[in-house]
Amino acid sequence: MTVKTRFAPSPTGYLHVGGARTALYSWLYAKHNKGEFVLRIEDTDLERNSQEAVDAIMEGMEWLGLEWNEGPYFQTQRFDRYNEMVDRLLAEDKAYKCYASKELLDEVRAEQEANKEMARYDANHPKIKAVNEAAKDGDPCVIRFRNPTEGSVVFEDQIRGRIEISNSQMDDLIIRRTDGSPTYNFCVVVDDWDMEITHVIRGEDHINNTPRQINIYEALGAPVPTFAHCAMILGDDGAKLSKRHGAVSVMQYRDMGYLPEALNNYLVRLGWSHGDQEIFSQEEMIEFFSLNAISKSASAFNTDKLLWLNNHYIKTSAPEHVAKHLQWHLDQQALNIENGPAITQVIKLVGERCNTLVELAEQIRYFYEDFSEFEAGAAKKHLRGVAKEPLEAALAKVEAIEEWTTENLHQMIADVCADLEIGMGKIGMPLRVAVTGGGQSPSVDAVMQLIGQERCVARIKMALAFIAEREANA
Structure with a gap:
């Protein structure tokens, strides 16, 4: 079996630090196992998607050096395939049409909460059942997956161990909206099946989606991938990492003067370890990486440690490599280095004193102007x-x-x-x-x-x- 992983961001914003770590882990696992890495853009949220976000994701991946073997695939280009599978589930009675309006569902939910019941979709609720039985062909409807009502979904998470969710806790989720567009949880399953994904490495915020998706894999007769859910990244104050902690976009770190090797090295250690080693070449990361060495606990982002790593890479990387990344900052600071010494010689001399490429660009101006x-x-x-x-x-x-x-x-x-x-x-x-x-x-x-x-x-x-x-x- 060829190991195949994927990184599947939604193009609703920049590539953030958490997403970059997920991409790195997925990439490293594929490389470690001499497998393949797929980039998939999950753009079914038509209202929030943007081409700018797609470009930002691609730019971030390329800057980090996380090259993909396949893709980028776009879910919006695969709607025919998803609808084909929805229709198949309908024909097999593993999915059904639901005509209940949003207002009716809100009313039923309020009743359930008032009765201290679990608020969930219930196809057998008298009001919902009456609407569905009275509906005519052509009336607006969604398609719902017929989730099993008995038993449990059990899977062995490669980071968290055995996870079991009772089917009674899950309702019949929508897999096609009234406008004909398929939904996230369904598209993901079809994509993973078609793209032969063997391992899904993603954030812990997806744990609740996993049992729902496993039931859909099994309904389609598709192989169920192996799952690994990574803990979140926190700020140094213990809160979830956000804009108020500073830069959270990968390209902001480029702008602040970090080398991609330093950020990759830092991200890989945010939740994964190999003994007491702190500094890893890309080759070492690939050689040593394993899913069972990822911690279940959240990791705290420490900018001082990242700066220390960045200084290390500026000092120890080939001056030609540093110069390639420094050029962007020279352009930003309008510093022309044609009238002066070889930039590699200047980097050798000044680089070890600088924590960032921004500092380096600022400190070498007197050599050229x-x-x-x-x-x-x-x-x-x-x-x-x-x-x-x-x-x-x-x-x-x-x-x-x-x-x-x-x-x-x-x-x-x-x-x-x-x-x-x-x-x-x-x-x-x-x-x-x-x-x-x-x-x-x-x-x-x-x-x-x-x-x-x-x-x-x-x-x-x-x-x-x-x-x-x-x-x-x-």
Whole structure:
């Protein structure tokens, strides 16, 4: 048997974090078992669907690298198939027409609640029975599935263990609406059957749907997939993850400067573990992933941990890979990197200091663009009269360097210290502010090497002019 999983979002909004984790788990299980992964868009909610949401889901899946083997399938393109199966159930008396109006059903429900009975559809209720018996062909009706009335539905959830639901707790759900459109619970079953889905991995909010769907699989003579229901993701305050906790859309994390590998690594650990290991390559995730290692308990989202992981991936990923994802942020910040050092060299030098790609893009601007002002606090502290002589000495040596290497720049700084009998801080910080415009950067010799000789000379001269003007105005 080929293992086949599916991710089946509804296109009513963006791809959220919970959905992305479900997709990741489904994808990993298929890959672990050398199976196939299907993308299916469950777009039967015609009023709430949008093409924008479809595009957002696809963009999120592609950004995360969760490639599908089949699809995307769209349920709205399969209505003929669903209706064929509804008609078959009607012919086999496993489904029936119901003519009761919404108003009548509300009235019956109110009666049941008043009598402290379970509020549910009851085909044998006298009022409903009378309406159905009096109806004529052509009257508006829904089609209801004839749910078994005896026994229970029992299934072995791969995460939660044995689950049993009595058939008496389930009513005859609608499988085709009065407008002729099939409903979610029915479409899902037909799709899983036709697409040969063997394992359904989804959120715990679907547990109540599962016994209903199992009864439909069996009525159709379709194989019943194996189910695994994942616990929800909570915010760090213990409440269900929502917009008020920050970003919940996958693409918002792209916008905030996260690498997809970092988010995947973080999501896989939100409910799954392999010993005490925290960092997983994609290959390791595929190798180690199993459904029985998923926790039954809800997981809490921790942004600090995600930031830590993101910093790890920025530091350890190939600079070319980081550069590919950084480019979007460079475009957002209107930073042109054509006039400057190779971006991969800059990433190697600056990347380990940054938790996000947004920070990285912000911190590398001085490599590519000249500035007209120094950061006020850094200039006030380090571009003072006492820095004039060290900067002048450094300028003379910088202009004289013939081979522009980090080693020669390191020696230049050491020589200034020796010549003037000063400590490294007396020249290092003024030089850093002069060439970068601020007080924070990696090692100043390596920074100067990438900035280039011409720019460094011009910036040191600008710093000296700043000191001279400051002294004149004192």
